[in-house]
Structures are given as C-alpha cells and as structure tokens.
Amino acid sequence: MHGEYKVVGGKMVVADLEVREGKLADVRISGDFFLEPAEALTDITAALEGLPAASTSEEIITALDQGIPAGTALVGFSVEAIAIAVRRALGVAKSWRDFEWQVIDTEPMAPAMHLALDDILARDVAAGKRPPTLRFWQWDRPAIIIGNFQSLKNEVDLEACERLGVQVVRRVTGGGAMFVEPGSAITYSLYAPAELVGDMDFAASYAFLDNWALEGLKGVGIDAFYKPLNDIASPKGKIGGAAQKRYAGGMVLHHATLSYDMDAAKMMQVLRIGREKISDKGIASAAKRVDPVRSQTGLPREEVIARMIGTFQTMYGATPGALSADELTRARALAAEQFETEAWLTRVP
Structure with missing residues (x-):
C-alpha cells in the first residue's frame, strides 16, 4: 500500500506499508524532508510498526510522539503529515x-x-x-x-x-x-x-x-x-x-x-x-x-x-x-x- 502527502509550503512524505492480521507491517517512510538525527527515521518506522490498521490519525500521532526521541528535528514535515500519508496508504484518508x-x-x-x-x-x-x-x-x-x-x-x-x-x-x-x-x-x-x-x-x-x-x-x-x-x-x-x-x-x-x-x-x-x-x-x-x-x-x-x-x-x-x-x-x-x-x-x- 502506498500513500503520499505534500505538506503545504513544506516537503513530501511517502508511506509504503502492508497490513498483516489487521496491523501495519513493513512500514517504510520516505520523502524529500529533513530529519535530524537521521537515525530517527528508524524510530519513526518502529513507532508505526504493529499499529492496528484501524488506528485513527490521533492514535498514529500519539504513537509517533511517544516513539520519536526528544530533541528530534522534523524539518519540512510533521508527525501529522506522517499520519496523513499512512492513512492515505490505507485508503482511509482522502485526497482531492x-x-x-x-x-x-x-x-x-x-x-x-x-x-x-x-x-x-x-x-x-x-x-x-x-x-x-x-x-x-x-x-x-x-x-x-x-x-x-x-x-x-x-x-x-x-x-x-x-x-x-x-x-x-x-x-x-x-x-x-x-x-x-x-x-x-x-x-x-x-x-x-x-x-x-x-x-x-x-x-x-x-x-x-x-x-x-x-x-x-x-x-x-x-x-x-x-x-x-x-x-x-x-x-x-x-x-x-x-x-x-x-x-x-x-x-x-x-x-x-x-x-x-x-x-x-x-x-x-x-x-x-x-x-x-x-x-x-x-x-x-x-x-x-x-x-x-x-x-x-x-x-x-x-x-x-x-x-x-x-x-x-x-x-x-x-x-x-x-x-x-x-x-x-x-x-x-x-x-x-x-x-x-x-x-x-x-x-x-
């Protein structure tokens, strides 16, 4: 499953994932954004892995907030943007x-x-x-x-x-x-x-x-x-x-x-x-x-x-x-x- 979200005035966030037994699996987040430290991308995908596919945007954002280490800089995107890309991949977030x-x-x-x-x-x-x-x-x-x-x-x-x-x-x-x-x-x-x-x-x-x-x-x-x-x-x-x-x-x-x-x-x-x-x-x-x-x-x-x-x-x-x-x-x-x-x-x- 593939979902994309372009932050207005910011960067593109792409989510590729699978759903197994009702849960997110093999989650990959990519895009032209900036992230410091770069290793935090692993924390982002780990926070998403295993979440119920029926998770609301608020639940995805909460999981990301809890999983991303304090002090991490998301430049040109946000946890909200990641949640939108994930939900678009799942077919539950609509685009124009x-x-x-x-x-x-x-x-x-x-x-x-x-x-x-x-x-x-x-x-x-x-x-x-x-x-x-x-x-x-x-x-x-x-x-x-x-x-x-x-x-x-x-x-x-x-x-x-x-x-x-x-x-x-x-x-x-x-x-x-x-x-x-x-x-x-x-x-x-x-x-x-x-x-x-x-x-x-x-x-x-x-x-x-x-x-x-x-x-x-x-x-x-x-x-x-x-x-x-x-x-x-x-x-x-x-x-x-x-x-x-x-x-x-x-x-x-x-x-x-x-x-x-x-x-x-x-x-x-x-x-x-x-x-x-x-x-x-x-x-x-x-x-x-x-x-x-x-x-x-x-x-x-x-x-x-x-x-x-x-x-x-x-x-x-x-x-x-x-x-x-x-x-x-x-x-x-x-x-x-x-x-x-x-x-x-x-x-x-």
Missing part, C-alpha cells in the same frame, strides 16, 4: 482526486444571495445532493461583509455606507470585515467533504484548502504564500483572507476574498479599522494593507479568475458546473429569511 469536483462561476448577485448560496450549497454537498464544488462569486453592488462574531457598530460606519451606497451584510463564518465592489475583488468558496481535511488541525486545513489558489496566483506572476492563520500574502503585502465553517454531516465551507483593484480611500470611509489592528500589522496606514492583484499581474480580473480555475482543474480534475433552479430558489428564500434581515445583521450590535 478522490472526489469529483465541479467549478461554478456565478453571475453577478446581491451579497445576501451569495451568503445564502454558501449555506445552501454547503448543506447540499453534506447531504450528497451536489458534488464537492468550487464557486467564484460576482458582486452586483458595493458591500461590506462582516464576520459572524463582529460588532456591527465597531466595524462599520453605517452613515458613510448609506451615503456611498454600500450594503452591509453578515456572513456565517468568523474572521474580519471585507469591503468589495463590482470588479474589485476575487471571491471564491469551496464546499469540501470534511474527509479531505479530517487528519489536519484547524490551522493546517486553511493553508491546505487554499494551496491551489497560491499555485494559481504564482501562475500569473505573484509570489504568493500563506500567512497563518488565514491570510494570503505576497512580498508586497497582504492580498486576501479566508474563513471557514464546519457543518454537521461532514462538510467544510471555506471561502476567501482577494483584492484585485480595491478603492482604499472608500474602504477607509466605510470600515472602522482600529489603530490596534493597524499597529499589529506594523504599518502606518490601513490603506497600505491593500495590495491589489491587478498591480502585480497587469492582467484583467476575468483572466486571473480563468487562470485560477484552470489551475484548479489541472490539479484536481474538476469539470464545469452550474447552479440549479432549485438551488437558486432556496437561496432566494434563505436570503429573505436570514441574510437580508435586520435581526441577523445586528445579532452582534
């Missing part, structure tokens, strides 16, 4: 190619509709009604989308929003507020089975689920990298951020927004970006946090999105998809019942 993905590039829609679609599609994937999906959003108006747990009055200048025609909505995921206008941002959602990130901790799953986007950005000339917990950045500054929600039934909603050509002056009028947040970034002006994709690529937004979709399809074998009439109908109802209501928007005043 184990699922049939669809890609949808939606028409311009109201912010509340996009938020409702996130919830509808996430639940449909969890219920097996829709395949795992990547969806790109198109905005039909300027908007601020605040995080589920943010205070409305602390984050948003409502008078400025009314004056400038900016709609404010609240999403179901945590994280910070984002300002968007038609053509100014690249927003996408992943509706992924929880099995895909089942052996990862919460932080590792962020970088893993956005790795294809980093590759897509590199393909258009941006030296993109992940800055924990949830920022996508380049040497010239922050590009965007991601957020997640885990659903019952085994589904992960992961979405991100990247700045393409953001109006920093307008953003500063409608968002109350506190001095503490600015100082935490080590910068003097919040406007400097906006580093548009356009300035680093010189490409039209539509071409950047097309290339990102192409990267996803090449890496994971996705096919084009579309929203169904039923999905749109249910999303309109949910938008009216929840995301367009004052009660939802002001749930954290």
